[in-house]
Amino acid sequence: MATDPIIQIRDLSVRYHVARTGNRLIAVQDVDLDVMEGEFLTVLGPSGCGKTTVLNCVAGLLTPTTGTILAGGRPVTAPGPDRAVVFQDYALLPWRTVADNVRFGLEMQPRLKEGAADRIAEAIRLVGLSGFENSYPRELSGGMQQRAGLARSLVADPRILLMDEPLGAVDALTREVMRAELKRIIDATGKTVVFITHSIDEAVQLGDRIAVFSSHPGTIKEIVSVTPGNRDGLRDQLWKSLESDAVAAARGAAE
Amino acid sequence: MRDLKRWAVALEVAALFALWELAISGLKLANPSFVPPPSAIWTAFTGMLADGSLPEHAWFSTQNAVAGFLLAVVVGVPCGLALGSSRLVSDVAGPPFWTAYAMPRIAFQPLLVLWLGFGAAPKILIIFLMAVFPIAINTMDGIRGVDPSLVRAARVYGAGRIQVFLKVQLWAALPLILTGIRMGVARAMVGIVVGEFIGGSQGLGYLIFRRSADFDLASALALTLLLVVIANVLMALVSLARRIAAPWYAEGVS
Amino acid sequence: MTARTAPAKPLRVRPSGTARRPWKYRTPLIALADLVVFVALWHVAVVELELVNRVFFPSPGDVAGSLATLISSGELAGHLGTSARSWLIGYGLGAAAGVVTGLATGSLPWANRLLMPLLWSLWATPLIALQPTLTAWLDYGDGPIVVLVFLSTMIPVALNTATGAAQTSPSLIRAARVFGAGRMAVYLKIRLPWAVPYVIGGLRLAVPTSMIGLLVGEMVGSPSGVGSIIVNATARFRTGEAFAAIGVYVVLSVVLVRLLDLAERRAGGWRNHA
Ligand SMILES: Nc1ncnc2c1ncn2[C@@H]1O[C@H](COP(=O)(O)OP(=O)(O)OP(=O)(O)O)[C@@H](O)[C@H]1O
Ligand SMILES: [Mg+2]
Numbered sequence: 001m002a003t004d005p006i007i008q009i010r011d012l013s014v015r016y017h018v019a020r021t022g023n024r025l026i027a028v029q030d031v032d033l034d035v036m037e038g039e040f041l042t043v044l045g046p047s048g049c050g051k052t053t054v055l056n057c058v059a060g061l062l063t064p065t066t067g068t069i070l071a072g073g074r075p076v077t078a079p080g081p082d083r084a085v086v087f088q089d090y091a092l093l094p095w096r097t098v099a100d101n102v103r104f105g106l107e108m109q110p111r112l113k114e115g116a117a118d119r120i121a122e123a124i125r126l127v128g129l130s131g132f133e134n135s136y137p138r139e140l141s142g143g144m145q146q147r148a149g150l151a152r153s154l155v156a157d158p159r160i161l162l163m164d165e166p167l168g169a170v171d172a173l174t175r176e177v178m179r180a181e182l183k184r185i186i187d188a189t190g191k192t193v194v195f196i197t198h199s200i201d202e203a204v205q206l207g208d209r210i211a212v213f214s215s216h217p218g219t220i221k222e223i224v225s226v227t228p229g230n231r232d233g234l235r236d237q238l239w240k241s242l243e244s245d246a247v248a249a250a251r252g253a254a255e
Numbered sequence: 256m257r258d259l260k261r262w263a264v265a266l267e268v269a270a271l272f273a274l275w276e277l278a279i280s281g282l283k284l285a286n287p288s289f290v291p292p293p294s295a296i297w298t299a300f301t302g303m304l305a306d307g308s309l310p311e312h313a314w315f316s317t318q319n320a321v322a323g324f325l326l327a328v329v330v331g332v333p334c335g336l337a338l339g340s341s342r343l344v345s346d347v348a349g350p351p352f353w354t355a356y357a358m359p360r361i362a363f364q365p366l367l368v369l370w371l372g373f374g375a376a377p378k379i380l381i382i383f384l385m386a387v388f389p390i391a392i393n394t395m396d397g398i399r400g401v402d403p404s405l406v407r408a409a410r411v412y413g414a415g416r417i418q419v420f421l422k423v424q425l426w427a428a429l430p431l432i433l434t435g436i437r438m439g440v441a442r443a444m445v446g447i448v449v450g451e452f453i454g455g456s457q458g459l460g461y462l463i464f465r466r467s468a469d470f471d472l473a474s475a476l477a478l479t480l481l482l483v484v485i486a487n488v489l490m491a492l493v494s495l496a497r498r499i500a501a502p503w504y505a506e507g508v509s
Numbered sequence: 510m511t512a513r514t515a516p517a518k519p520l521r522v523r524p525s526g527t528a529r530r531p532w533k534y535r536t537p538l539i540a541l542a543d544l545v546v547f548v549a550l551w552h553v554a555v556v557e558l559e560l561v562n563r564v565f566f567p568s569p570g571d572v573a574g575s576l577a578t579l580i581s582s583g584e585l586a587g588h589l590g591t592s593a594r595s596w597l598i599g600y601g602l603g604a605a606a607g608v609v610t611g612l613a614t615g616s617l618p619w620a621n622r623l624l625m626p627l628l629w630s631l632w633a634t635p636l637i638a639l640q641p642t643l644t645a646w647l648d649y650g651d652g653p654i655v656v657l658v659f660l661s662t663m664i665p666v667a668l669n670t671a672t673g674a675a676q677t678s679p680s681l682i683r684a685a686r687v688f689g690a691g692r693m694a695v696y697l698k699i700r701l702p703w704a705v706p707y708v709i710g711g712l713r714l715a716v717p718t719s720m721i722g723l724l725v726g727e728m729v730g731s732p733s734g735v736g737s738i739i740v741n742a743t744a745r746f747r748t749g750e751a752f753a754a755i756g757v758y759v760v761l762s763v764v765l766v767r768l769l770d771l772a773e774r775r776a777g778g779w780r781n782h783a
Contacts, residue, residue: 472645
């Protein structure tokens with residue numbers, strides 16, 4: 001067992017420069033976070049508190065204004081094969097079939113040329129999309145599209161999975177089913193996961209630990225561990241902790 | 256269902272022609288040499304086919320159209336790609352590009368004739384100038400409209416700038432590029448006609464001009480209708496190409 | 510949508526550690542620099558290097574001189590008046606006819622089925638091919654020009670308006686019915702406002718097409734109008750004058766498109782927030 005965390009975030013701050021208004025916006029301030037190998041960390045927080053921003057920094061899509069991020073002990077400067085991302089809007093290439101979309105996860109890594117077909121078939125089977133290899137994304141339901149996105153992220157066998165509200169855009173029923181599926185798939189692969197969600201239920205059900213964000217400025221408010229015994233108590237505690245922030249955010253929305 | 260609609264349109268066009276025929280030949284609402292009925296137009300058409308004037312002039316127009324249009328695609332698509340993907344290019348080349356786009360380029364036709372003579376060159380050039388802008392602009396819009404989330408996904412899975420361009424942006428822009436090419440076809444048709452109206456001595460446009468100057472309006476209208484048919488066939492072909500090349504693209508209204 | 514300061518358009522994201530504020534005057538200044546460089550190069554090529562024969566290709570100074578003469582002699586004003594009258598009549602009538610046709614085509618199913626394919630096929634065809642026939646029918650002068658402008662305005666406006674009217678959200682129409690709107694009220698309060706941005710889009714599309722109609726009419730079969738200046742000046746090797754006349758057209762087109770762009774952005778504002 002590795003003793004060092006697989007993801008280490010230190011003093012992370014990100015400021016956006018909003019080109020349209022010319023203003024600067026502090027999206028994230030002073031975030032410290034460690035994620036252990038094999039851990040399922042859920043991230044909970046009100047809208048606009050900077051969850052996506054933090055995730056994009058870990059993914060290497062965004063350069064932090066200040067602070068450092070280590071993944072597997074190495075500083076993150078760009079996206080890498082050790083980290084895969086599942087997007088809320090799936091981000092599947094509409095001109096590729098499911099199988100070709102999944103292949104996209106391998107394509108840019110020459111070392112995985114060999115046995116690509118097997119890997120792809122395996123990933124598709126794992127997410128339960130067998131039989132839809134030749135379908136185009138628009139021919140699939142939202143839940144199935146997200147399965148394809150998941151297969152794409154798993155196919156190159158990354159150590160870390162970053163998921164940004166992966167179930168945010170599917171309907172409630174599919175969501176329940178997919179939650180259980182996700183749990184099964186992640187357990188089967190033993191990956192380290194950072195999982196953003198808006199749903200307290202989801203956070204409690206899936207996570208080993210929960211990082212709770214607060215906004216203005218976006219930072220981590222608390223980190224709680226989930227044990228089989230404390231799930232129900234946690235729900236209430238989290239709800240209380242988020243309520244004021246959520247109300248404030250909703251008010252902000254109304255303005 | 257689609258077939259039914261197509262038949263309905265054919266029937267409608269047939270009905271319009273029948274009414275027209277009836278109004279002129281039957282009810283004598285207008286002088287048939289002044290407003291020729293469809294039957295006279297058809298006779299004029301077959302006459303021009305038989306005496307070889309139509310094939311000869313059509314061949315001239317076709318050669319120019321193909322040359323000008325291919326040139327427009329070869330130049331327009333790369334220009335659109337560059338304008339759409341580089342801020343620097345769009346800042347520096349954008350203003351003259353937009354000015355050239357906004358101005359009525361056919362105004363240059365008399366000058367083009369002065370510079371290049373009465374041959375094919377000014378015709379090809381005006382066809383090119385008419386067609387190149389819609390192609391370039393749609394290509395540019397296509398590149399700019401690429402869903403940023405797809406680009407992010409590509410980067411996550413290890414694509415560099417060039418790969419993002421080849422594997423994501425180009426494909427995402429393809430339907431719009433083809434839309435631009437379709438609009439380019441329509442504009443190129445205008446170019447053909449203008450090029451032959453002004454300083455022309457051959458071609459379908461010239462023939463229309465000549466025949467109506469001789470008050471052979473049946474021939475002029477026959478040729479005009481022929482242009483309508485050609486334009487629609489060409490547009491349909493490009494749409495078909497788009498359906499084949501970009502089957503994932505659910506066609507909107509355009 | 511959520512309450513974030515969600516940008517309507519994809520923003521260029523730069524975390525601000527490295528970012529500098531993009532300079533507000535960057536774009537217009539580059540455009541101005543473009544213009545200066547362009548005119549300077551043109552001048553050098555024609556006057557200093559004599560790359561082309563100045564009779565065939567005037568220098569910027571020649572063009573400016575010709576323009577000044579055209580203006581001071583009152584020639585330009587006269588021709589411009591003729592052009593403007595033809596264009597305004599044709600464009601105005603064409604726009605009105607286009608809106609009415611478009612609204613009907615977009616909202617009546619049978620009209621949609623009958624007219625839409627015809628409109629599309631007319632949009633695809635070079636209507637200016639009618640010019641010689643129109644001249645035969647209406648004689649030389651403003652008649653054929655106004656008709657050409659009319660046709661080349663009406664088609665795009667009708668097409669765009671029909672598209673907008675046909676896409677009116679059915680739930681909005683249902684809502685209006687629920688609140689007691691009759692047929693007429695549905696038109697005036699729902700379909701028309703819904704179609705307004707599309708109408709403006711059509712009007713904008715019609716600027717270049719109507720200009721083409723106007724120019725072809727004036728260049729091919731008319732003794733007056735700015736287009737006729739181009740033809741006559743070129744025939745007499747007065748290329749400076751031809752350039753000046755083209756310049757007038759360029760400015761007019763650019764200004765018109767800009768105005769309609771602005772109007773489109775105003776009227777279409779609500780569309781972007783969906
Ligand atoms: N590209 C950008 N340009 C400018 N500001 C941005 C940009 N992206 C995000 N922001 C701002 O940064 C803050 C954090 O955004 P972020 O997307 O990280 O929030 P989030 O927690 O993921 O929200 P949500 O739960 O709604 O997805 C928000 O206030 C947002 O408006
Ligand atoms: Mg987010």
